[in-house]
Amino acid sequence: MRIASLVLFLIGLALPARAGDFPDKGDPAEATRRTLATADGPRDYLVQPLPGRGPRPVVILLHGGTQEARQIWKQTSLATIARREGFILVAPNGLDRHWNDGRGATIAAGPPSTADDIGFLLAVIDDVARRDGGDPRTVFMAGVSNGGFMAMAFACSGRFQLKAGANLISNLPAAAVGACKAAPTPWLSLNGTSDSVIPFAGQPAGTVRRGEEQPALLSADETFLFFAARAGCARETLRDRLPDLDPGDGSWVERKTHPCPGARSAVQYIVHNGGHVTPGLALGPVLGRMLGGVNMDVDTGSLLWSFFGDQRR
Template sequence: MRYGLAVLILLLAPLLHHPGLAADFPDKGDPASATRRSLETRDGPRDYLVQPLATPGRHPVVILLHGGTQDARRIWKQTSLATIGKAEGFIFVAPEGIDGHWNDGRGSTIAGDPPSTADDIGFLKAVIADVVARDGGDPAHVYMAGVSNGGFMTMHFACNAAEVLAAGANLISDLPAETAKTCTPRKALPWLSLNGTTDTIVPFGGQPPGTKKRGVVQPELLSADATFAFFADRAGCAKAVTARRLPDLDTRDGSWPELRERTGCAGGTASLHYVMHDSGHITPGLKVGPIIGRALGGTSMDVDTGSLLWDFFKTVR
């Protein structure tokens, strides 16, 4: 979702030292070590960052879509996936949206901003094809996740091009109600959702019709629980949900994590919903200033989001 001001403030916020905890998580990525590539598309040249592997053979591909007002370099610095990719042997990819946004199918959410006409589905499919052809990416093991606007784009992509993915994940984002009416993925995808219960930008309980922000009527959103259920249902998972509280690694941040799981999904896998209690519109494990943290609903340093994603994706073989 195009939450330009809130996310822009987040990007400018000073990072704080979290003694005794950050060292427990993998290092965040260094975009200076990434390879930037450009593809010709119907929208003109489009870029993506990639971390190829030197070893021969086919390798899993993990794609992470940045949030609104962000870019590929910024999300590379905010995730541990590049570090984990080197250690675990997968190709990490961060595509670049146009003007910091993805055309995720919801139209315009900002006054005076016309709906995007970018062919982001076509662009992302082209990125996948390029990585498969040039870097030995395994077309049978391509995984996509997205943060905020990138999470909406991941869901939009899954609804329209699920056949090129092995699994997907939406982070701090909910499924638009209109999308849910028409979404018919052509393939069952094991799914991971992650949401904060005190998210001030994408409410955990969903967004009712007629909601206005900055004078603009916003799309109706399903709740976080309904979003997870939607994709778990389409992955063929069993209806029963098991839930367990996870360790509260940092009692100072006021949040605690819960894992909700549905098993028996496509290929004998599970679908997972990480519910970050008293945490907001910030991916867990990302350190931000206290003022911004409070404005966006709170932060959590109890888990590392990149680790959660790879621990899930690598089970889908």
């Protein structure tokens, strides 16, 4: 197993710690697993249905490369927040633990996926709408790493109008800029300035990482501004530093808010001295340093729903 693949696998096994008043992380044993027939064979997803009738908002959470839905489910608090706030949480599984995110490259073991993941995600949305009362007009999507690239590829396909989207620790491929057909969509981006896997500053074409040539990537700032501009959002009107709940981690979070038409917004979170790991996920000191640093000042699930909930209203 390649080093990059091993590192991402270990992240999947990491136990998320509870800091401050953060909501509890999800328990995948409490989720329902469903299987759909697709052109790529049987595909499955986890869902947390809600009692009563819809329509209900839907949040789709996409795992990182080498991971699976069960792992990302227990790495965020979205399942806990979903029960409290009344939205349906869905975590689909990529084929062979990867998403076909359009990059044509991967820094983990194995060749890039060729699966029709956009078609699969559309089928998941249809299935949740039919069986659980999910509202197809109020679907949010967030992805981590490989899942973040997939969330951007899904939006750029132009085949479905998300209510809002989010890419976490991932940057937009430069080749996607001209081809992106995304409709105006409120957007959230979150990246660490010390990310050792997906550089905050982006990367030029031909960069070799873990022995494999990589495509050009926009910087984290350029990625966020691309989606904010497509949504018609103005320049930032608020830049603030979030409370440093854990000064010992050497990291802090900056938030930039851009107003968008219709009283909506686009938000960028910059995790200064943070690495390739979402805030609020505890890792051992060695693994944390390998990925660029861990931040325990904020809860990623809470950040996501705070943003998504505002767009719904």
